Amino acid sequence: MMDFALTILGVNGAKPAFGRFPTSQFLQIQNHFFLIDCGEGAQMRLSDFGMPASKVDHIFISHLHGDHIFGLPGLLFSFALNDRSKPLHVYSPPGLEQMIMAQLTPGGQLPFAVHFHVIPTDKSVLIFENDALTVSTVPLIHRIPASGFLFREKQFQKNIIGEKISEHQLSIAQIKAVKQGEDILLDNGKTLKNEELTHPDYIPRSYAFASDTMYNEAMIPIINHVDLLYHETTFCEDRKENAVITQHSTAQEAATIARKASVGKLITGHYSSRYKELDIFQDEAASIFGNTVLGLEGKTYKVGRLRKQ
Amino acid sequence: MMDFALTILGVNGAKPAFGRFPTSQFLQIQNHFFLIDCGEGAQMRLSDFGMPASKVDHIFISHLHGDHIFGLPGLLFSFALNDRSKPLHVYSPPGLEQMIMAQLTPGGQLPFAVHFHVIPTDKSVLIFENDALTVSTVPLIHRIPASGFLFREKQFQKNIIGEKISEHQLSIAQIKAVKQGEDILLDNGKTLKNEELTHPDYIPRSYAFASDTMYNEAMIPIINHVDLLYHETTFCEDRKENAVITQHSTAQEAATIARKASVGKLITGHYSSRYKELDIFQDEAASIFGNTVLGLEGKTYKVGRLRKQ
Numbered sequence: 001m002m003d004f005a006l007t008i009l010g011v012n013g014a015k016p017a018f019g020r021f022p023t024s025q026f027l028q029i030q031n032h033f034f035l036i037d038c039g040e041g042a043q044m045r046l047s048d049f050g051m052p053a054s055k056v057d058h059i060f061i062s063h064l065h066g067d068h069i070f071g072l073p074g075l076l077f078s079f080a081l082n083d084r085s086k087p088l089h090v091y092s093p094p095g096l097e098q099m100i101m102a103q104l105t106p107g108g109q110l111p112f113a114v115h116f117h118v119i120p121t122d123k124s125v126l127i128f129e130n131d132a133l134t135v136s137t138v139p140l141i142h143r144i145p146a147s148g149f150l151f152r153e154k155q156f157q158k159n160i161i162g163e164k165i166s167e168h169q170l171s172i173a174q175i176k177a178v179k180q181g182e183d184i185l186l187d188n189g190k191t192l193k194n195e196e197l198t199h200p201d202y203i204p205r206s207y208a209f210a211s212d213t214m215y216n217e218a219m220i221p222i223i224n225h226v227d228l229l230y231h232e233t234t235f236c237e238d239r240k241e242n243a244v245i246t247q248h249s250t251a252q253e254a255a256t257i258a259r260k261a262s263v264g265k266l267i268t269g270h271y272s273s274r275y276k277e278l279d280i281f282q283d284e285a286a287s288i289f290g291n292t293v294l295g296l297e298g299k300t301y302k303v304g305r306l307r308k309q
Numbered sequence: 310m311m312d313f314a315l316t317i318l319g320v321n322g323a324k325p326a327f328g329r330f331p332t333s334q335f336l337q338i339q340n341h342f343f344l345i346d347c348g349e350g351a352q353m354r355l356s357d358f359g360m361p362a363s364k365v366d367h368i369f370i371s372h373l374h375g376d377h378i379f380g381l382p383g384l385l386f387s388f389a390l391n392d393r394s395k396p397l398h399v400y401s402p403p404g405l406e407q408m409i410m411a412q413l414t415p416g417g418q419l420p421f422a423v424h425f426h427v428i429p430t431d432k433s434v435l436i437f438e439n440d441a442l443t444v445s446t447v448p449l450i451h452r453i454p455a456s457g458f459l460f461r462e463k464q465f466q467k468n469i470i471g472e473k474i475s476e477h478q479l480s481i482a483q484i485k486a487v488k489q490g491e492d493i494l495l496d497n498g499k500t501l502k503n504e505e506l507t508h509p510d511y512i513p514r515s516y517a518f519a520s521d522t523m524y525n526e527a528m529i530p531i532i533n534h535v536d537l538l539y540h541e542t543t544f545c546e547d548r549k550e551n552a553v554i555t556q557h558s559t560a561q562e563a564a565t566i567a568r569k570a571s572v573g574k575l576i577t578g579h580y581s582s583r584y585k586e587l588d589i590f591q592d593e594a595a596s597i598f599g600n601t602v603l604g605l606e607g608k609t610y611k612v613g614r615l616r617k618q
Contacts, residue, residue: 014390019353099411103379
């Protein structure tokens with residue numbers, strides 16, 4: 001399973017409205033599953049959209065405003081009711097542990113460990129790594145400390161061309177070497193170049209989450225060329241002064257970041273409850289960055305696996 | 310507006326499942342509006358069902374298990390975002406204030422006062438009173454301190470028969486006296502009995518909420534003859550041993566309480582996530598107490614205003 005798929009669970013800003021939930025997202029990269037932010041009702045949305053919540057071992061929280069965290073206690077308690085025993089890791093700016101643990105009711109000890117990791121919000125640092133991907137922070141500018149997240153696949157192992165194995169009668173050790181990118185010296189003294197034996201590399205895919213934040217060009221070099229960028233678009237041009245006051249972004253500002261960072265696709269979201277209809281976000285962003293799609297709950301945004309040419 | 314109407318916002322036990330939300334209820338008595346418990350997503354449900362959340366000034370919390378309180382922070386924050394300024398009163402067993410206030414994020418001061426009232430869970434006491442009704446506690450037996458709530462209308466003011474005013478040329482003072490139940494001594498020495506001048510009294514209506522609790526006959530004299538009883542029915546007969554272990558009730562136990570207390574109508578609820586279909590709750594309860602209705606989200610249960618015969 002080599003999917004790279006972002007499913008939006010909640011896309012409204014500040015509070016729920018018009019059936020839209022506060023922020024949360026479910027991200028699958030290969031066979032790894034992540035939750036990004038956890039607004040109230042995230043566990044219902046995971047269920048509504050058929051996402052495998054129990055597979056999530058790492059939750060990334062952008063900042064401690066209620067609309068990004070109030071779904072966390074309920075999710076933890078449901079994990080407990082479902083007899084989860086494996087540990088859970090939660091990454092956030094400082095203070096979350098105290099807020100969450102204060103809600104452990106009498107006798108409400110969780111049957112699994114929760115590891116809270118405090119992340120910096122003033123610089124981009126690596127905060128998670130496994131065999132398939134890395135996660136780094138993306139500094140944001142908001143009313144309280146806030147951080148986005150950059151998910152980036154590692155280079156895939158070389159994919160050997162099947163026929164070459166029999167053609168050259170490669171040994172297990174040679175096959176292993178080829179997969180690691182090495183050339184092969186045959187007994188006859190001839191060298192087989194790695195690129196003759198393998199398919200072109202898959203291009204590692206990437207996703208950046210940037211919410212909540214005001215317009216911040218400092219993130220551009222960090223998220224440069226990501227395949228998918230979710231950048232908050234709380235307001236449109238008609239209320240751009242609200243964006244300044246509340247330290248949020250307009251659709252056009254998000255699109256400007258997307259354009260300057262040459263991302264593959266921009267996803268809008270974190271819509272203010274002042275907007276019932278959302279098409280205007282798409283229209284305004286697309287006027288600056290054509291490859292913009294509306295962030296909608298229940299919708300999954302995939303990145304295909306492509307080989308280098 | 311003389312409605313007496315209970316709207317169920319969330320009716321599932323422990324965690325959300327099958328699209329059912331955790332416990333919360335919206336109660337209108339005349340022009341007073343109350344929230345009972347506030348499970349995760351209560352604010353979405355209030356909105357889904359068109360209930361006037363902003364009119365709620367008093368919230369009654371039965372106990373501090375997450376499925377009854379995790380919607381409270383989000384509701385408070387949405388009140389704040391909606392510029393609420395009037396105070397809010399929250400009644401619960403001890404400990405809620407610390408849990409909720411721990412979630413005030415940096416700069417997250419609420420623009421309205423929240424008064425936390427700690428209620429006893431070992432006896433029935435009056436905890437709220439206004440011109441129209443009283444609210445008393447109903448001791449429950451659960452794994453942690455828990456209390457139900459009894460909402461009872463006060464006796465309505467006497468309703469004077471219009472024609473009697475002109476017939477006897479009653480003065481303002483006399484009308485007021487009649488409304489307060491007094492007889493009238495006319496100048497000619499004749500006495501008009503109050504019952505000749507007024508319509509029969511309206512019967513005060515009542516609602517009792519009993520969740521979460523194991524079977525507890527001690528509540529019977531307290532809730533005796535209420536018009537509506539919501540009594541948790543977490544399990545059916547097939548899992549009655551689970552009810553014992555978790556200190557919940559079966560449908561038949563709830564119905565036994567309803568029958569012994571001679572209530573008007575029993576509403577089931579707090580269904581275990583082990584049950585997808587709910588008809589069995591109705592069937593099992595109705596086998597003991599005929600006037601049982603299934604508690605369902607979005608459904609409103611009304612009590613009409615009747616006069617004494």
